[in-house]
Each structure stands twice: as structure tokens, then as C-alpha cells.
Amino acid sequence: PYTRDFQLLPIDKVRFIGQEVAAVAAIDRDIAEEALHLIEVEYEPLSAVFDPEEAMQEGAPLIHEDKPGNICVNVKVDEGEVDKALMEADLVLERSFKAPDQSYCQAEPYAVVANFDSTGVDIWCPNAGPHMKARPLSTALGIPTSKVRLHHVYIGGAFGGRSEISPADLIACLLSQKAGRPVMIVYSREENRNCIRQQVGWITHLKMSFKKDGTWTAIDLRCIVDGGAYASTGPIAVSVPYMEMET
Structure with missing residues (x-):
């Protein structure tokens, strides 16, 4: 479930606003904050990505150089003859949903x-x-x-x-x-x-096929999870919609 990609203290690249780069211990808060102001950090601005679908496009800036297309984990589940059911359906319903990240x-x-x-x-x-x-x-x-x-x-x-x-x-x-x-x-x-890691954002593209009596015959579901700069346990969330449909 873990991707183990979370660099707790970055060495050469900061991947999100707010990532810790230095730390100070002191006997009280005032002294600690004064010491922090004495630390100088030089940053080289890098191109950023803010939308997961744009981040997967060719030429998009890479958050991690070893993750082409900024894709951390790709989970694919195939069961039954989905394409056949969609073609033979009396009705095919397509919808897209977007849920932002949440604190x-x-x-x-x-x-x-x-x-x-x-x-x-x-x-x-x-x-x-x-x-x-x-x-x-x-x-x-x-x-x-x-x-x-x-x-x-x-x-x-x-x-x-x-x-x-x-x-x-x-x-x-x-x-x-x-x-x-x-x-x-x-x-x-x-x-x-x-x-601190927040609730991940979701983009869901849903396609469902139905018979005239209302019985659904197939689901084609594509979920894009915005794992942020570090996926960590995010891949667990990718499998949740499938598990919920099974139950």
C-alpha cells in the first residue's frame, strides 16, 4: 500500500509549498523563531502542476523524475465483457465527477x-x-x-x-x-x-449500461486520484471504489 516516496526532509528538491527543509530546537518559542530567521535557504523556482489530468500530459513538469507522466501507481481491474455489455445496452449513461482535496x-x-x-x-x-x-x-x-x-x-x-x-x-x-x-x-x-497530508482529490469518469427494465449490466470506471507531491498511502484509495462496488 505504501509507495515509500515521501522524503521527510528533502535534500535537493522541494516538491510542495510547506515542505519542511530545516528545524531548530530551543528552550522557548521566541528563541526558536529567532534562530529560524538566521537560516538562509536559496530556492530555484521550478515549474509546477496543479491539475492531475494536466500533470499526465506529455511535456508536463515531472514532480518525480522516475515517474513518467507523473503517474505513481496504475491499477487496472477487468471483470466480465464490459465492452460487449456497453454495445448491447439499451441505455448508456456517462458522467464525470470532481471532488477537491479536503482538510x-x-x-x-x-x-x-x-x-x-x-x-x-x-x-x-x-x-x-x-x-x-x-x-x-x-x-x-x-x-x-x-x-x-x-x-x-x-x-x-x-x-x-x-x-x-x-x-x-x-x-x-x-x-x-x-x-x-x-x-x-x-x-x-x-x-x-x-x-500534513490531507484528503486526496478525485476525478471520476463513469460509464454505465442499462437494460430497459432498469437493470445495470456494466460499469466502466476511471478514477484519477490527486496524490499531491507524495503519494504515500494514496494507492489504497484507488482500489476503494472497486471494493465498494463489489460489496
Whole structure:
């Protein structure tokens, strides 16, 4: 389900507005913000893409150089004689639908506390899937999964947005390791919208065939999921419409 394409701290290319590129730990917020202002980052503007269908066109800027057409995953499911059913149908209905990306807008912005010591790292953060966070953190930190201890905290809703790893999780761990003491990161509401993965956008092209008595005989469905700069668990969503139709 994971594409493992999410670069938690980019080295040479920033792929979306709000992506973290540097981090500072300090004893209070004022000192941290003052230190951040001392960091200078030079950016070279790159061409951007904002629409998934335009992003798949020939000549569109590539977000990832190893993904031709900006296509991360292509899932194709064929069952039955769909083309034959469409040709023999009494009625064929075609519709297109578009749903924009959405903010999960949980009751609280994202926050994480990490404490790195000789026994491993303890992490307190909103999470609906501790193992989905522990494994990539183990890989990124270079320590066994058994030494990554996720502590569940009360959260103001998840809605699908508290399962996968956040860059703040890794950053807090690295800063705690360097500082030798616990580190807390709390996003502002604006940062929560820009930096945390949101509900993906969908473009759906639907074609259905029917008999005169109203019985439907075939469905031809094409879903384009806007995974953003990093797909991560997005491919899971691609299979959802098919699974729902099966049930």
C-alpha cells in the first residue's frame, strides 16, 4: 500500500509549498523563531502542476523524475465483457465527477513529543496506526522497530489523517537525539493545513449500461486520484471504489 516516496526532509528538491527543509530546537518559542530567521535557504523556482489530468500530459513538469507522466501507481481491474455489455445496452449513461482535496480539520493541530535516549525513542503523538508510524521511523532513524515506542494520546478525531508518519515525527526524534532531552513540535493551524497530508482529490469518469427494465449490466470506471507531491498511502484509495462496488 505504501509507495515509500515521501522524503521527510528533502535534500535537493522541494516538491510542495510547506515542505519542511530545516528545524531548530530551543528552550522557548521566541528563541526558536529567532534562530529560524538566521537560516538562509536559496530556492530555484521550478515549474509546477496543479491539475492531475494536466500533470499526465506529455511535456508536463515531472514532480518525480522516475515517474513518467507523473503517474505513481496504475491499477487496472477487468471483470466480465464490459465492452460487449456497453454495445448491447439499451441505455448508456456517462458522467464525470470532481471532488477537491479536503482538510481533515481535526479539533487540534498536529503535535508530537519525542524523547531519544540510549534505550531508543519514545514518541507521543496523535496516531490511528502506531505500527504504520513505527516502521518508517525505525528505518529513517536506523534503529530496530522494538526501540521505537509509540504512545497513543487523546485526539480530536482522525478521519484517515492520523495514520501515516508525519515529518514532524522524524524531526522531533532527530532534534531530541541531538539535544539529549525531550523535544515538542506543535503545528499552527496554517502549518497543519500546508504540511500534513490531507484528503486526496478525485476525478471520476463513469460509464454505465442499462437494460430497459432498469437493470445495470456494466460499469466502466476511471478514477484519477490527486496524490499531491507524495503519494504515500494514496494507492489504497484507488482500489476503494472497486471494493465498494463489489460489496
